[in-house]
Amino acid sequence: MTGHSQAKEAGIFVRLVLLGAPGAGKGTQAAALAAHYRIPHISTGDIFRQNLSQGTRLGLMARGYMDQGLLVPDNVTEAMVADRLREADALAGFVLDGFPRTLPQADALEQMLAGWQAELTAAVLLAVSAERLVARLTARRVCPQCGATYHLAFHPPQTAGVCDRCGAALVQRDDDAAPTVRTRISVYEEQTAPLITFYRARSLLQEVNGEQPVDVVTATVIARLGGARP
Numbered sequence: 001m002t003g004h005s006q007a008k009e010a011g012i013f014v015r016l017v018l019l020g021a022p023g024a025g026k027g028t029q030a031a032a033l034a035a036h037y038r039i040p041h042i043s044t045g046d047i048f049r050q051n052l053s054q055g056t057r058l059g060l061m062a063r064g065y066m067d068q069g070l071l072v073p074d075n076v077t078e079a080m081v082a083d084r085l086r087e088a089d090a091l092a093g094f095v096l097d098g099f100p101r102t103l104p105q106a107d108a109l110e111q112m113l114a115g116w117q118a119e120l121t122a123a124v125l126l127a128v129s130a131e132r133l134v135a136r137l138t139a140r141r142v143c144p145q146c147g148a149t150y151h152l153a154f155h156p157p158q159t160a161g162v163c164d165r166c167g168a169a170l171v172q173r174d175d176d177a178a179p180t181v182r183t184r185i186s187v188y189e190e191q192t193a194p195l196i197t198f199y200r201a202r203s204l205l206q207e208v209n210g211e212q213p214v215d216v217v218t219a220t221v222i223a224r225l226g227g228a229r230p
């Protein structure tokens, strides 16, 4: 029996995919849901950025795509996620933020989980209008040290430019410049939006209004998934 199927036997198996356009709030909600369910928040964007800051080959390769707002090739991303999901902390569940993002990636995830006799709990779609996405991303600030996310208007830090959590100077992500944001939204519409149909066909889709306040979105998702911790 694999580690994943043993975890299922033990009844601990909240496995979530967060879907939504760039800026829909996937990272924000994934952090809150991971804390609630006590499962890891696995963000492919964060793993690429971490590799980039460490100057690894993976990071340098990914940068060429990320800076243009394009997707890193499927084979690279799928292998990276498969390795991450085999780590011990992911056996009791996970929140995937930013993966899958193409139909081949969704197929790959389905096959990985089938191989481990594991199943997704739900694919949560955070629905936010295009105008709001641009406003959210161009005013987003992130902490390069601890990864905390802020917004200049909706969620400002207590001291301007300084992370509440660790005190580091906040920065703007390179791909949050307005022209790159527009490319990212187009890439989402073309390559990622078809996953809505993919997960709806499997009765896994939970669509939530992502324009509500952060804590209301979190509470709505938890209520849809059945409330209590596993």
Ligand code: AP5
Pocket: 020, 021, 022, 023, 024, 025, 026, 027, 028, 029, 044, 045, 046, 048, 065, 066, 067, 069, 070, 071, 072, 073, 077, 097, 098, 099, 100, 101, 105, 136, 137, 139, 140, 141, 149, 150, 151, 152, 154, 155, 175, 184, 210, 211, 212, 213, 214, 217
């Ligand atoms: P990634 O880092 O995944 O970026 P993204 O999907 O474009 O999503 P974002 O991180 O920009 O937004 P989010 O939805 O997490 O929103 P957030 O919570 O921060 O990917 C970056 C790049 O990596 C890709 O372009 C690609 O190149 C590559 N990549 C990653 N995964 C890949 C894959 N699977 N395949 C291939 N390539 C891949 O919120 C945004 C802002 O809004 C914040 O300021 C926040 O404070 C604010 N906010 C959030 N929720 C609310 C709310 N309810 N009300 C008001 N403000 C809110």
